[in-house]
Amino acid sequence: MPTLSIALAQINPTIGDIDGNLSLMVDAARRAQAEGARLVAFPELSLTAYYPADLLEDPDFQRRLAKGIEDLIAATRELPDLHWVVGAPTPNTGIGKPLFNSLLVLKNGEILLRYHKQLLPTYNIFDERRHFEPGPDVARILDIEDVRVGFMICEDGWNDEGRDYIVNPFNRLADAAPDLVVSINASPSSIGRREMRHEIFSKASARHRLPLVYVNQVGGHDQLIYDGSSFAVDPVRGIVMEGARFQPDLMVLQVHTRGSFLARDGKELSAVDAKGLSTNEFYRQQLVLGLRDYARRCGFSTAVVGSSGGIDSALTLAIAAEALGPKNVVAITMPSQYSSTGSVTDSERLCQNLGIALYTHPIKELVELYAAQFHTAFGEALTGLSKENLQARIRGTILMEYSNRFGHLLLTTGNKSEISVGYCTLYGDTNGGLGVIGDLYKTEVFSLARHYNEVAGREVIPVAIIDKPPSAELAPGQKDTDSLPPYEVLDPILKTLIEGSRLSEKEGEAAMKAMLETGSTSEGKATIERVKRMIARNEYKRRQSPPILRVRSRAFGSGRQMPIAAKY
Numbered sequence: 001m002p003t004l005s006i007a008l009a010q011i012n013p014t015i016g017d018i019d020g021n022l023s024l025m026v027d028a029a030r031r032a033q034a035e036g037a038r039l040v041a042f043p044e045l046s047l048t049a050y051y052p053a054d055l056l057e058d059p060d061f062q063r064r065l066a067k068g069i070e071d072l073i074a075a076t077r078e079l080p081d082l083h084w085v086v087g088a089p090t091p092n093t094g095i096g097k098p099l100f101n102s103l104l105v106l107k108n109g110e111i112l113l114r115y116h117k118q119l120l121p122t123y124n125i126f127d128e129r130r131h132f133e134p135g136p137d138v139a140r141i142l143d144i145e146d147v148r149v150g151f152m153i154c155e156d157g158w159n160d161e162g163r164d165y166i167v168n169p170f171n172r173l174a175d176a177a178p179d180l181v182v183s184i185n186a187s188p189s190s191i192g193r194r195e196m197r198h199e200i201f202s203k204a205s206a207r208h209r210l211p212l213v214y215v216n217q218v219g220g221h222d223q224l225i226y227d228g229s230s231f232a233v234d235p236v237r238g239i240v241m242e243g244a245r246f247q248p249d250l251m252v253l254q255v256h257t258r259g260s261f262l263a264r265d266g267k268e269l270s271a272v273d274a275k276g277l278s279t280n281e282f283y284r285q286q287l288v289l290g291l292r293d294y295a296r297r298c299g300f301s302t303a304v305v306g307s308s309g310g311i312d313s314a315l316t317l318a319i320a321a322e323a324l325g326p327k328n329v330v331a332i333t334m335p336s337q338y339s340s341t342g343s344v345t346d347s348e349r350l351c352q353n354l355g356i357a358l359y360t361h362p363i364k365e366l367v368e369l370y371a372a373q374f375h376t377a378f379g380e381a382l383t384g385l386s387k388e389n390l391q392a393r394i395r396g397t398i399l400m401e402y403s404n405r406f407g408h409l410l411l412t413t414g415n416k417s418e419i420s421v422g423y424c425t426l427y428g429d430t431n432g433g434l435g436v437i438g439d440l441y442k443t444e445v446f447s448l449a450r451h452y453n454e455v456a457g458r459e460v461i462p463v464a465i466i467d468k469p470p471s472a473e474l475a476p477g478q479k480d481t482d483s484l485p486p487y488e489v490l491d492p493i494l495k496t497l498i499e500g501s502r503l504s505e506k507e508g509e510a511a512m513k514a515m516l517e518t519g520s521t522s523e524g525k526a527t528i529e530r531v532k533r534m535i536a537r538n539e540y541k542r543r544q545s546p547p548i549l550r551v552r553s554r555a556f557g558s559g560r561q562m563p564i565a566a567k568y
Helices: 017-035 054-057 059-078 169-176 193-208 279-297 311-324 341-354 363-380 384-406 414-419 442-456 463-467 487-502 505-518 523-538 541-542
Strands: 003-010 037-041 083-091 099-107 110-116 141-144 147-153 179-185 212-216 218-221 224-227 231-233 239-240 247-255 261-263 303-306 329-333 357-360 408-412
Touching: 003 179, 003 212, 017 037, 017 059, 017 247, 037 059, 037 141, 037 179, 054 059, 054 541, 059 083, 059 099, 059 110, 083 110, 083 179, 099 147, 110 147, 141 212, 147 169, 169 193, 179 363, 193 212, 193 231, 193 239, 224 279, 239 261, 239 463, 279 442, 303 384, 311 329, 311 442, 311 463, 311 541, 329 341, 341 357, 341 463, 363 384, 384 408, 414 442, 414 487, 414 523, 442 463, 442 487, 487 505, 487 523, 487 541, 505 523, 523 541
Parallel strands: 003 037, 037 083, 147 179, 179 212, 303 329, 303 408, 329 357
Antiparallel strands: 003 247, 083 099, 099 110, 141 147, 212 231, 218 224, 231 239, 247 261
16 A cells, blocks of 8 residues: 655744755755655745745845745755655746745656645734735645645635635645645744644544645744644544644654555554643743744844843743843843832842842932933923833833843843733833733733742742732832732733633633623723723834734734724
């Protein structure tokens, strides 16, 4: 009975680095052939990495892309018996957008098959229709060693229930009756996304009786993180093989014309445990990879964080130390006249636990000098919110001074709850190059901090930091609850208003129930309306803030596009 050995090359390409990505592909192809594979599949747009966005319109990039495709075709001659399934933008010479999002099957210097992505997502974080023309509604099949192989690209496989598009590429594939479907993907990771992929593709595989392999990109690209987690799905047994999460991998398996998958040693595969990572462990691994790749790709090896002695900066420092190494992370504490003794001592203990350097830069005299000169210039005392924000802006300036002088990437420490309602200072604590925890609600920040200690088996983040009431410490005795509802009340409201139907069924029901309970009183209704107004009127702050690492279904940034000058 004919059997085909295939490899899924879960690589971590860099957007725009065509030569570097080609090198990754060649290396993976060599390893695949050494493992006995006759076909190696790479992720969607593997030559350019996903998603190059308006680079696709740049003439120099277009020239490098054309040369990259030529070089890729030439590279296949080194391994003449291997079929390469690759993703790349290719020209559209007809009507419409100038490019296709394409899958090419290459072998020994020839293009054996071209398939163009049919379903181009234009929602949430996706905007493919901006650059690509949809491919024709046809199935493309290639016989490889007597095994009939069909092909699709990412979104093509997400519409089997016909909810989002008129076209369903699975129907055409089913009509063609291949022995195997190869799906190449660049599916960004968020909480619950892995399980959603498994459910959708398992159902489609069973419905059409089509064995399928799914190869995904891995790595961090700006605010998006790709988890890999490539898999094989059997029409009867479901997911029977899964790749590594949050790291490159090469999966080798066999498929035969009977439609069953076998391990590389010929043994039959069994169903994969559906249970994934815990929520906190998922957040930890995703944020570590996102920060590590963002820093690496932007040319940074070191980072600096303002350490307030609070939970947000403590968690940011813990993630940074894991992602970049403790010796490559610097913390700066900047006490003012309103800072508690614990703010400094807790920062010292935290940094000792993490093994990172801590510098102290008091700001009391700077604040007094600014206030005196303000009074001299304008004849009014600097008081209230203006003086509170001044402290945050002086701290932000000090951190940027350090970043500029020593070349460290400044990490902002705002969480999603505070960013949502504008409880932050523009040009102050919003300064920086990346928001590490900006997609975690405050209650999740506390939970993840406890998880760090559990994983370490010791008190990495001091319990004193976790247990203290949150405070910006910009005024005497200040607490977050002076300006905001308790986070246990605020967060469910924010989840419902910002993410809504994009929440999982379980989380959505819990958030809605909590919000309804809050709204059961006149005071609670007023709180909800106030939160709505705060979200709306602080869009201008979010627009000027650094990119945020995305871990949830809807993050601030490209996935939530709201007007600033509007009434709603």
